[in-house]
Amino acid sequence: MKNVYNFAPGPAMLPRPVMKKAQEEFLDWNGTGMSVMEVSHRSKEFIALAEESEADLRDVLGIPSNYKVLFMQGGATSQFAMVPMNLLQGGKSADYIHTGSWSVKAYKEAQRHGKVRVAATSKEQNYMTIPERSTWQLDKDAAYVYYCSNETIGGVEFQSIPDVGAVPLVADMTSHALSRPIDVSKFGIIIAGSQKNIGPAGLVLVIIREDLIGTESAHLPSLLDYAHMAANESMSNTPPTFSWYIAALVFKWIKAEGGLKAMEQNAIKRSGKLYAAIDASGFYQNPVDKRYRSRMNVTFTLKDANLDGKFLQEAKAAGLEALKGHRSVGGMRASIYNAMPMEGVDALITLMQEFERKHG
Ligand SMILES: *Cc1c(COP(=O)(O)O)cnc(C)c1O
Numbered sequence: 001m002k003n004v005y006n007f008a009p010g011p012a013m014l015p016r017p018v019m020k021k022a023q024e025e026f027l028d029w030n031g032t033g034m035s036v037m038e039v040s041h042r043s044k045e046f047i048a049l050a051e052e053s054e055a056d057l058r059d060v061l062g063i064p065s066n067y068k069v070l071f072m073q074g075g076a077t078s079q080f081a082m083v084p085m086n087l088l089q090g091g092k093s094a095d096y097i098h099t100g101s102w103s104v105k106a107y108k109e110a111q112r113h114g115k116v117r118v119a120a121t122s123k124e125q126n127y128m129t130i131p132e133r134s135t136w137q138l139d140k141d142a143a144y145v146y147y148c149s150n151e152t153i154g155g156v157e158f159q160s161i162p163d164v165g166a167v168p169l170v171a172d173m174t175s176h177a178l179s180r181p182i183d184v185s186k187f188g189i190i191i192a193g194s195q196k197n198i199g200p201a202g203l204v205l206v207i208i209r210e211d212l213i214g215t216e217s218a219h220l221p222s223l224l225d226y227a228h229m230a231a232n233e234s235m236s237n238t239p240p241t242f243s244w245y246i247a248a249l250v251f252k253w254i255k256a257e258g259g260l261k262a263m264e265q266n267a268i269k270r271s272g273k274l275y276a277a278i279d280a281s282g283f284y285q286n287p288v289d290k291r292y293r294s295r296m297n298v299t300f301t302l303k304d305a306n307l308d309g310k311f312l313q314e315a316k317a318a319g320l321e322a323l324k325g326h327r328s329v330g331g332m333r334a335s336i337y338n339a340m341p342m343e344g345v346d347a348l349i350t351l352m353q354e355f356e357r358k359h360g
Pocket residue numbers: 010074075076077078102148150151152172173174175193194196
């Protein structure tokens with residue numbers, strides 16, 4: 001089998017031990033003689049998996065007991081609509097912080113469902129930084145403040161949790177969930193789509209403070225109603241069982257590796273080494289404000305954009321996949337989530353240095 005390091009932003013690389021375990025029990029899960037994919041979500045075996053996965057996630061993240069964990073579908077994008085549909089009832093308004101593509105997209109979707117304001121934006125800085133907290137124009141009566149804590153496309157990451165007082169804070173953590181310890185009690189809602197750092201596509205985790213769940217609405221589609229989903233333990237209809245199963249294995253893998261502290265240490269080492277290599281060269285450049293550089297999505301440009309194609313070609317030949325940056329920003333992007341071993345980053349740095357020597 002070809003040895004490949006996959007730098008894709010998502011769906012992304014998964015931990016090798018998780019993939020091995022899934023392979024081992026692919027045809028016979030838990031002694032059932034069936035694949036987990038073939039088992040009813042209402043079977044006692046799958047219910048046990050669901051309960052254990054939630055317990056593991058609560059343990060890993062330190063989720064307080066007054067928060068509910070929902071295993072939902074529709075990707076993180078569905079939450080761009082669900083958050084305002086559920087929280088903006090009664091004509092309330094919400095504040096959005098624009099720091100890049102994903103927070104802007106969430107705002108645009110929310111506009112369809114209620115009253116929203118932009119309380120701060122780094123648009124004029126090309127979304128390469130985060131607006132200073134002191135400049136945010138927050139409405140103290142807002143239903144919530146929404147931000148994206150790691151902008152996957154620009155590679156911009158909040159390094160601390162913004163203080164927004166008593167207004168519930170809603171964070172899209174899709175591309176850096178489980179990469180560092182966080183204080184869940186500071187949030188009203190945490191959103192995390194699965195295919196970046198949690199498992200295969202198909203799931204989105206919603207961690208929601210109980211007082212924000214409310215009561216079932218007579219108007220919302222039931223699958224888009226947090227109260228309905230919470231009352232039905234995320235099993236109102238058939239959940240994406242295979243994605244859930246892999247996510248459950250990933251939670252166990254994180255625990256075995258030493259939890260989120262270990263994930264964070266590894267992320268700091270990987271990204272630190274890559275940014276140092278970029279900064280030390282006169283050939284590669286990262287445009288992000290150094291205070292907010294992402295540990296998960298490292299973007300860089302080549303001195304001559306005409307060499308981009310050649311760089312990608314040589315990278316692919318060296319087994320380094322999916323380094324092309326998002327079409328909206330160009331250049332390269334190395335997504336280095338929890339599953340990326342240091343050897344992958346080392347191989348990328350070696351390739352970058354050889355390429356610079358040949359073409360620089
Ligand atoms: C990938 C991503 C999304 C969208 O996820 P989907 O599962 O495609 O809906 C949303 N927010 C962030 C920060 C992302 O990285």
